[in-house]
Amino acid sequence: MHLNIHSKQPGFEVLMIELPSKITTKQTKFNRFFFGNKYPDKQIPIQSYYYKNKKLFFNGYESENGDNLQELIGFDYSSTPKIIMKKYYLGTDKFGRDVLSRIILGSRISFFIGFVAVFISLIIGMTLGSIAGYYGGKIDLIIMWFINVTWSIPTLLLVIAITLALGKGFWQVFIAVGLTMWVEVARVVRGEVLKIKELQYITAAKTLGFNDFRIISKHIIPNIIAPIIVISAANFAAAILIESGLSFLGIGAQPPICTWGGMVKSNFNDIILGRPHLALIPGICIMMLVMSFMFIGNAVRDAMDVRN
Numbered sequence: 001m002h003l004n005i006h007s008k009q010p011g012f013e014v015l016m017i018e019l020p021s022k023i024t025t026k027q028t029k030f031n032r033f034f035f036g037n038k039y040p041d042k043q044i045p046i047q048s049y050y051y052k053n054k055k056l057f058f059n060g061y062e063s064e065n066g067d068n069l070q071e072l073i074g075f076d077y078s079s080t081p082k083i084i085m086k087k088y089y090l091g092t093d094k095f096g097r098d099v100l101s102r103i104i105l106g107s108r109i110s111f112f113i114g115f116v117a118v119f120i121s122l123i124i125g126m127t128l129g130s131i132a133g134y135y136g137g138k139i140d141l142i143i144m145w146f147i148n149v150t151w152s153i154p155t156l157l158l159v160i161a162i163t164l165a166l167g168k169g170f171w172q173v174f175i176a177v178g179l180t181m182w183v184e185v186a187r188v189v190r191g192e193v194l195k196i197k198e199l200q201y202i203t204a205a206k207t208l209g210f211n212d213f214r215i216i217s218k219h220i221i222p223n224i225i226a227p228i229i230v231i232s233a234a235n236f237a238a239a240i241l242i243e244s245g246l247s248f249l250g251i252g253a254q255p256p257i258c259t260w261g262g263m264v265k266s267n268f269n270d271i272i273l274g275r276p277h278l279a280l281i282p283g284i285c286i287m288m289l290v291m292s293f294m295f296i297g298n299a300v301r302d303a304m305d306v307r308n
Contacts, residue, residue, distance in 0.1 A: 125189060
């Protein structure tokens with residue numbers, strides 16, 4: 001955060017003094033990728049600077065008349081302080097944070113919520129759907145009753161209830177979204193299994209004495225993978241929308257974790273205050289990502305359609 005350069009327009013440029021962090025604690029690559037650098041270099045926005053007696057003097061950006069001259073204290077002058085011209089391509093928000101950097105960081109949450117939610121929904125949906133379709137009878141009735149009850153509850157309300165039960169947090173949102181998206185997968189898998197289990201090669205597998213688990217996992221699931229891929233792409237897009245909605249409502253991933261929905265929430269008042277890009281840019285990113293995965297799902301469906 002640099003409060004003295006807050007709410008700047010896209011393309012804003014400022015001089016920055018970069019001071020290397022004195023903390024040398026090692027950080028794993030996994031931790032750095034997910035949570036960022038815990039000890040980043042310190043940056044000071046300035047208007048002007050000059051050297052005198054081998055010391056650096058600078059005029060802070062908040063000073064308008066150039067009379068707030070400060071000396072850089074606590075720096076080892078054995079190496080020259082690094083001074084760069086930093087450009088904010090999408091401007092800064094009300095806290096002086098780089099909007100482009102926050103857009104990039106927020107994309108991680110959107111992609112992760114999609115992958116985790118789809119993974120959870122595939123495990124639950126494929127398991128229940130294949131059991132219901134393969135065995136039928138009372139097992140099918142019980143699983144379908146459970147599916148229909150879950151289906152009747154509005155998705156967003158169910159996610160909110162699960163989120164409140166598990167608590168607000170990073171992984172809680174992933175689990176909550178995943179636990180509400182398995183219904184579509186289960187219904188699709190059940191219908192495909194009901195159709196395939198009557199084919200001759202399944203009857204041959206039963207005649208050879210193969211157990212039910214092998215028949216389902218080796219002979220049925222591989223032959224229904226096309227519709228599963230299509231529904232997974234649609235669920236990926238839906239998960240991104242649900243997470244953005246939760247973050248906008250304030251029950252998604254909590255600060256300081258950056259999300260696109262949270263950016264829209266914190267900046268939507270700026271739409272009428274002359275800085276609409278702060279809310280429109282993350283909104284456009286959400287729209288484009290969701291639309292991309294919907295196009296991917298349609299393309300995969302067309303590619304795997306035997307009629308084409």
